[in-house]
Each structure stands twice: as C-alpha cells, then as structure tokens.
Amino acid sequence: MAKTKTSDVVYSPRFTDGAEFKIPTFKLLKQDGTLYKGAKAPDLDRDKALRMYHSMVFTRVLDERMLAAQRQGRLSFYMQCTGEEAAVIGSTAALDDRDMIMAQYREQGALAYRGFTTDEFMNQLFGNEQDYGKGRQMPVHYGSAKLNYMTISSPLATQIPQATGYAYGQKLAGEGLCTITIFGEGAASEGDFHAALNMAAVHRVPVIFLCRNNGYAISTPSVEQFAADGVAPRAFGYKMDVIRVDGNDILAVYEATREARRMAVEDNRPVLIEAMTYRLAAHSSSDDPSGYRSKDEEQKWRDQDPLLRMRAWLEKAGWWNDDEEKQLQESLRKEVLATMKVAQKRPAPPLDSLVTDVYDQVPPALAKQLEAVKSHIRKYPDTYPNSAEQAKGGA
C-alpha cells in the first residue's frame, strides 16, 4: 500500500519521453455543417440546440456591443469570449443546470446559457446598485447563486482547487451533482492547477477540468507556456482520464462533456478536457494583439468560426434559416443597447456597502471608519456627488 507501483524493472538506464502517449482530437462537425465520416451527432433536440445557438449569438452580440461601449468611454473595461463560444456553451449545455460552474473570466456564454438576463449582465458591467456584486469588482466578474455560477475572481487558477473542494462537498452530499471549472492554458501553469488535479484524482472527486487552450495568455503564445503537447498529457501524471476536443466544434464539446459528467458523477472520476480553440479577440479592452500575432493567423481561425459552424449544422437540419438569423441578430442588438442605456443610468451602490460583507457583520472599528468617511464627505460634498446625500445626517 505504501509502495509506489512499479511495473517493470530494467538493469540499464532507460528513459521514457512519453512519446507513446498520443492524444487524438475528438471532432464531429465540419465547418460546412456536415458531420465527419463515421461521426454521430449527439442526441440533441431542436429546442436544446436552439438554446445553445441563441446563447452563442447573444454572447457574440453582447461582446461586440460592450467592446464598442468601452471604446466610447461608457465602460471602464471589457473582455470578449469571441471565438470560444462553442467550448464554453457546448460544455455548459451538457451539464445539469444545478452543477456548479467555477470559471475564469471569459465564460459569459456559460452564464448566458444558464439564463442570466441582459439586465443582469449590464448591472454587473456598470457596477450599479442592482449589481449582485455591489459594484465591487471590475466588469465581467459576474456571479449568480441561483444559476450556480461562482462569482469570478481575478487571480488566475485560484478557482481550480476550489472546484475540487466544492465537488468533494457535492460527493459527500450525495446529490449526484458535479462541478466544472473552466480556465485558460496559461492559468494551467499556476501551481493551483497542479494542486487541484492531484487532489481530485487522489480523493476521487466529481469535478471536470475544462481547459480552453486558446493559444495565448495575453501575448504569450502557448509554445512559450509549455514544451509539452498541450495541457492534456499532464492528466497521465495524476492518473486522470483526459480528452482533447476541437473547441470550435460545439457538438464534439457537448458530447465530450456529457460523457465526462457521467464519469465524474457515476464513477467519481475527475476528468480533464482540453478544448483546442482560439481567442479571436484581444485579451481585454486594454490589449492590442497586432503586436504579437499576424492577421493571417487570425484569419485562419476566423474561417473556423464556431458560430458559423453551428449555424450551418442547424440550417442543414432544417432548424434555422437566414430570416431567423437576421431577426435574432437585430432583436438582440436592440435589447442589448436598450438595456445598456437603462443600466448605465442606475445609481451607484449605497455608501454603506463600502463596509458591508467584509464580515457577516460590520465590526465596531470599521463602523467608525465609515462614520469618518461620511463626516469627511459632509465637509466636501461637491467632491463626492454620488454619496453626498447619503452622508447627510450622520453622527
């Protein structure tokens, strides 16, 4: 029991480079909307397929509009999911809606699929009084308890061991649920990634690790992130099942995640999924990719746009047409724009929320600090127009 298992013994030094472990890429859907030869489409009904596609289009429209809003100075910051919608939405669609999602920050498609409303997106982006996060975090740090979507945290990879812990709790609770954690190939270099996978394998935790290998960590290409063949081979070191999937192929992502979920929930086997995709947009609104990659390279990936691929499949199935596409795009653009205008005008969160939620209750010394701030605002009300009214009438 205490011994490390060794299979064979040799009497001269023999090194192993792991080259015998070839990890294939799972694909189902071609860019023209037809299936590869021998591929079988997953069992998706029309409603579910359209829910997935609707979420993809919504995410694309939201990203285009909000990046434009950032450029206009309406918004301080933004991050797009563009190019990775199939990886994020295809996986989410394969889960039970009660499964926990612990994502990185580029997974708004997952939240859209779960039913986060346009208004809820906007309230977070503008950090107004209706933002669940009370205006405390930068834009795109969404969270929803009712949709089982853990609030986003900026530090990379911290959510990965947390997902292992969360799923361990789910296993003990015996509700047949699991956790998926989503992260980039750059974040997979953090120590937390390794800690999380090892602990999940040792303790047989129902967790799915979904790596979006999108080629870049800000400007650093994946060839400068790791020498190995992607992130997938690491699973062997932890004795974990792994699959590599075409991340722009929503049917393959769906099918891979559906099976991974079954393994996690029924057999308590954690699974690593590496979704090969591409970040078509900049890292964030503060980034300019022209400094580190070519237009030609981007174009190659634009030609594999996951939205176009799914749309082609839906059209071939007779579930979608040009008119419906046009109508959906128009109505979503209108909705996003109109909702944005309303959310932008909502007031900031109340002044007292400066000190609430640090602890379950405000400690006396902190309450005094808030009083001091209010007293200062009363002295210089013009400098603090958002809170001058609320600071009135203090002790």
Added chain:
Amino acid sequence: MPKMNMLQAINDALDIAMADNEKVLCFGEDVGIFGGVFRATSNLQQKYGKSRCFNTPLVEQGIIGFANGLAAQGSVPVAEIQFADYIFPAFDQIVNESAKFRYRSGNLFNVGGLTIRAPYGGGIAGGLYHSQSPEAYFAHTPGLKVVVPRNPHQAKGLLLGAINDPNPTLFFEPKRLYRASVGEVPEGDYRLPLGEAEVTKEGKDITLLGWGAQMEVIGQAVEMAEKDGISCEVIDLRTILPWDVEKVAASVLKTGRLVVTHEAPLTGGFAGEIAATIQERCFLYLESPIARVTGLDTPFPLALEKEYLPDHLKVYEAIRTSVEF
C-alpha cells in the same frame, strides 16, 4: 472538571464539532490515521471515517483552495497547516480568496465555515522554519479573523467559537504549550466569543497585553513586578483581527501605561498597530511611551533562540522602564 493539555483540549473541540455537525471535516498533511504530527486530530478518522477526516497531498495552496471550495459549498472545513511557517504557499488562497469571497460576491457566496489551524511560535529549538509567528501578515487582511489561545480551556472554547463563526478564521496554536500547558477544561460544547479580549488580572499601575504563549511570559514578569510593588493589569487579546480596541483602551485610560509583547519581529508586528491606536485613544492619559517587547528584526534563530525571544526578564525590564519613566 477534567484536566487536559492543550492538544487534548483541541482534539476534544474537534471531536465535539464533528459529532455535532456532519458537515464538519478535518484534513491536512498527516491528519488522517496518524492524527497529525502533533496528534491534534487523533482518533478522528477512526471515529468519523475517512471521508470526514483525511490526509491530503503535501500542497498547502491546494489544501486551502480545496477548503475554500468546500466552505463555499456549505461544508465546514477545519484545515490543518502543519506548521504556520508553511502557510505561505497558501497565502494567495487565504488573502485573495478566503478573505474576499463574501465581499466580492456581494454576499452571494461566502467561505464563513472555514477554519485554518496552524501551530505557531518558538521555544522548541525549531529554527527559522518551525518557529514563526505570522499573525501580523494576516491581520493586514480585512475579511479574516485571527485567533490565538493561551491555555487548554481557552483553546477548546475559542476553537469551537472559530468553527461556528460565520467568517473564515485562522487559529494559531502556541505549539510550545501543546503539552506544557495543562489545566481544567469543561466537558461538552462551550464557545468563547471572537473579537473579545479578556482581562485576566486587574491592576492599576500598568497594562500588559499579549496573546498565546506570550501570556505565560507576561505572567512570570508580572509576578516579579508585583514583588516590587507595581500593580499590573493583564489582558489577553485572544483575537488579533478584528481586535478589541475598547477593552484595551479602557484599561490604558485607567493605568496610563502599556507594554505589548509578541514573539514576531518588531517592525510591522501587530504591537505597532496596537500602539498607534492606543496613543490616539489615550494620548492625554499616557504616563510613558507605549513599549513593545518583541522578537528582533531577524529571521528566527536557532542557537541563539533564548537571546532572541522576548522572555519574562525583557518584559519585566520594560515594566520597570515604563513605571520609572
């Protein structure tokens, strides 16, 4: 009332917490069948099973990341870090995650069920990496509670208080006293309040303030000072964050003098924070400068540990200097 040492009291507290609530889990390095390197978790795996008390791989950031996730899910994790000196790989998970979980989500999520136990402090010939007192690093992080008990009775009551407190709590155990400190410990469940200091001895000439193992040192110094006719008031801070400003200020308003002592280095130590706050609150009542008796601004030594430590004679000298100022 049964007599116990501090380890037995901690083990008793964990046993009660696990019996009381099946969501309470104990884990860490060597915590399982072996019961931890200090045996604080003895017999818990045998009693509550491997799914509730277990060994983890040797990865502190993983232990606390895992614990954060469990707490967010609604479990009540009590994670052990084998020595406080080895808590730093988990610093990000504690400072950026545990401490900010509730605030950043607008109270949608929290890790209030989390308790992190870690033995701290010197006096056991542990050298640089088995002796540190890292409380001040965490005291700089709003959202955490930081608790240090001084004896078995306090250890049991404060640990049960920490486990049941709806905020993430660091519980630093003075390992020098694990077996050395023996005392009467009530049976069954009792919880001592967090955030409240305790006046352990009343006096009128000077206030002595400390926490954890340093309370024993203060006791010896006070015995000497009282023989000199100096009436000493002694306060155990018990919770470092958020700390009980009112009780300390009330005492110093009465005595006019304050000596704060801790094993951690002087610069950036928590005594500095206390001194700053108390001079603000008690400025016109102070008869002498607030004194700090602490470790030196060095890594923790080995051969010269005795010289480094703020022992009872150094505290006694500080009392004399303060009174004779």
